[in-house]
Amino acid sequence: MKTITTLSDLRAARQLLHGSVGLVPTMGYLHEGHLSLIRRAKMECESVVVSIFVNPSQFGANEDLSKYPRDLKRDLNLMEPLGVDLVWNPTAEIVYPAGYQTWVEVESLTRPLEGAIRPAHFRGVTTIVTKLFNAVQPHKAYFGQKDAQQAAVIQQMIRDLNFPIEMEICPTTREADGLAMSSRNQYLQGADRPAAAILFKALSAAKSAYAGGERNAKNLRNIVQETLATEPRVQVQYVSCADYHTLSELDTVRGKSLLSLAVMVGKTRLIDNVTLE
Amino acid sequence: MKTITTLSDLRAARQLLHGSVGLVPTMGYLHEGHLSLIRRAKMECESVVVSIFVNPSQFGANEDLSKYPRDLKRDLNLMEPLGVDLVWNPTAEIVYPAGYQTWVEVESLTRPLEGAIRPAHFRGVTTIVTKLFNAVQPHKAYFGQKDAQQAAVIQQMIRDLNFPIEMEICPTTREADGLAMSSRNQYLQGADRPAAAILFKALSAAKSAYAGGERNAKNLRNIVQETLATEPRVQVQYVSCADYHTLSELDTVRGKSLLSLAVMVGKTRLIDNVTLE
Numbered sequence: 001m002k003t004i005t006t007l008s009d010l011r012a013a014r015q016l017l018h019g020s021v022g023l024v025p026t027m028g029y030l031h032e033g034h035l036s037l038i039r040r041a042k043m044e045c046e047s048v049v050v051s052i053f054v055n056p057s058q059f060g061a062n063e064d065l066s067k068y069p070r071d072l073k074r075d076l077n078l079m080e081p082l083g084v085d086l087v088w089n090p091t092a093e094i095v096y097p098a099g100y101q102t103w104v105e106v107e108s109l110t111r112p113l114e115g116a117i118r119p120a121h122f123r124g125v126t127t128i129v130t131k132l133f134n135a136v137q138p139h140k141a142y143f144g145q146k147d148a149q150q151a152a153v154i155q156q157m158i159r160d161l162n163f164p165i166e167m168e169i170c171p172t173t174r175e176a177d178g179l180a181m182s183s184r185n186q187y188l189q190g191a192d193r194p195a196a197a198i199l200f201k202a203l204s205a206a207k208s209a210y211a212g213g214e215r216n217a218k219n220l221r222n223i224v225q226e227t228l229a230t231e232p233r234v235q236v237q238y239v240s241c242a243d244y245h246t247l248s249e250l251d252t253v254r255g256k257s258l259l260s261l262a263v264m265v266g267k268t269r270l271i272d273n274v275t276l277e
Numbered sequence: 278m279k280t281i282t283t284l285s286d287l288r289a290a291r292q293l294l295h296g297s298v299g300l301v302p303t304m305g306y307l308h309e310g311h312l313s314l315i316r317r318a319k320m321e322c323e324s325v326v327v328s329i330f331v332n333p334s335q336f337g338a339n340e341d342l343s344k345y346p347r348d349l350k351r352d353l354n355l356m357e358p359l360g361v362d363l364v365w366n367p368t369a370e371i372v373y374p375a376g377y378q379t380w381v382e383v384e385s386l387t388r389p390l391e392g393a394i395r396p397a398h399f400r401g402v403t404t405i406v407t408k409l410f411n412a413v414q415p416h417k418a419y420f421g422q423k424d425a426q427q428a429a430v431i432q433q434m435i436r437d438l439n440f441p442i443e444m445e446i447c448p449t450t451r452e453a454d455g456l457a458m459s460s461r462n463q464y465l466q467g468a469d470r471p472a473a474a475i476l477f478k479a480l481s482a483a484k485s486a487y488a489g490g491e492r493n494a495k496n497l498r499n500i501v502q503e504t505l506a507t508e509p510r511v512q513v514q515y516v517s518c519a520d521y522h523t524l525s526e527l528d529t530v531r532g533k534s535l536l537s538l539a540v541m542v543g544k545t546r547l548i549d550n551v552t553l554e
Contacts, residue, residue, distance in 0.1 A: 007439060101385050102403075102437035107378035126379075127438075134439040160379035161404075162284060162411040 019046030023138035028052040029183040033173035058124030192266040202227035217241040217250040237262040296323030300415035305329040306460040310450035335401030479504035494518040494527040514539040
């Protein structure tokens with residue numbers, strides 16, 4: 001496993017990789033969710049590249065860029081046994097040098113949900129992912145279903161911009177109590193951590209109702225809302241029941257759909273989702 | 278020489294090309310300027326791909342998209358003797374299918390000059406060039422110096438987005454009277470055609486003054502303006518003397534600079550430029 005900083009070193013090392021290359025883009029502080037993406041990439045590709053970069057352009061001015069957890073040594077130790085070939089860990093100056101001025105934007109898919117609350121977020125995501133794609137030139141790229149809108153946006157970008165890359169969206173990895181793994185779970189203090197289990201309970205309650213035949217999207221959202229309301233530490237930002245591909249809110253669930261939410265648990269912002277199909 | 282329409286056929290044909298690949302992106306209706314790019318690509322690369330696509334997204338609502346000259350058969354005949362390997366001639370539906378929503382934007386370099394007069398133009402250019410780069414995956418891409426701002430913008434985009442592509446900017450090809458070759462020269466009717474020779478005369482007069490020691494940018498712009506003013510068929514849109522790399526207007530010429538202009542000759546919009554170095 002080779003750790004690389006500069007773009008020219010990355011290009012040189014990339015040239016030496018044989019066969020199909022899988023990319024797992026991360027912001028570091030790896031958890032079991034990231035490791036599951038890396039294991040899947042390792043199974044499907046001859047070589048695996050992991051990028052670790054806390055991308056400033058996807059954080060809003062009042063968000064958690066400066067306190068986002070970072071621990072490269074810990075990350076490298078976690079990856080070492082998995083057979084990762086290259087780790088690219090560039091500096092912000094390498095990724096966004098003086099005079100940087102190019103942005104990739106996906107339009108309608110980035111407007112609702114996360115995009116409505118975090119206006120410049122997806123522009124930062126699609127730009128850094130384009131840069132990673134061009135730098136690493138992978139055959140496949142691995143993303144988590146936990147960031148469902150991100151996955152939909154990147155899939156749209158790949159299609160629209162003709163990237164010759166296959167995207168794999170991997171299942172959300174959860175703690176024993178159902179909490180979706182996230183580097184931001186580190187922020188949960190004291191009683192906020194057990195309280196956060198309510199997110200998956202709420203989504204699961206609605207999914208059970210769906211399995212029992214409920215197709216009214218408003219009723220499904222209400223089940224999520226009412227379950228969340230039983231936990232006073234939780235403040236809801238949105239609960240959505242939307243078409244899986246367009247992310248448009250539904251009246252009636254038909255075909256593959258996405259039930260998603262964003263909440264504050266104390267001072268920590270969390271998102272989660274399940275699919276209905 | 279193989280002519281291809283769909284993206285999947287292009288990808289399949291691209292796989293079969295050996296060694297280095299040069300891309301010459303065009304909007305068709307080829308002239309000697311395009312052919313010079315193709316010859317240069319052929320000299321420098323083992324395989325040459327030419328794209329022919331009149332890109333709707335780089336035309337403004339009141340511009341000449343519908344009347345832009347098109348003649349594929351003529352273009353293919355001109356390319357046949359040059360050893361072009363692949364010609365990609367997609368439809369607008371292939372390039373921008375229903376639901377298309379992704380755009381690439383370069384910021385400060387697209388604001389002055391052409392960008393000030395044609396607000397969405399460069400967004401269309403950088404988006405189609407990104408799509409062409411991803412579809413063709415060339416090692417080198419060839420553009421004309423005649424579209425100097427376009428060249429600067431694409432060079433910035435290549436650098437910012439980490440495209441592993443070398444850009445070659447090739448000299449402007451001119452008619453006997455100095456008029457820069459352009460597919461839009463077809464529009465020049467009657468006395469407009471000889472009148473259009475004043476553009477290069479004006480730029481050359483300023484370039485001579487520069488060679489004679491003139492370094493005041495305002496004086497150089499004035500020489501261009503005054504020469505253009507001798508031709509009543511010409512209406513000036515802008516005359517610029519700017520830094521070659523940043524396109525910022527100069528007070529004093531130091532280092533490589535760009536002297537550029539846009540005018541209407543009758544109803545035809547023309548641009549031209551020379552470098553000062």
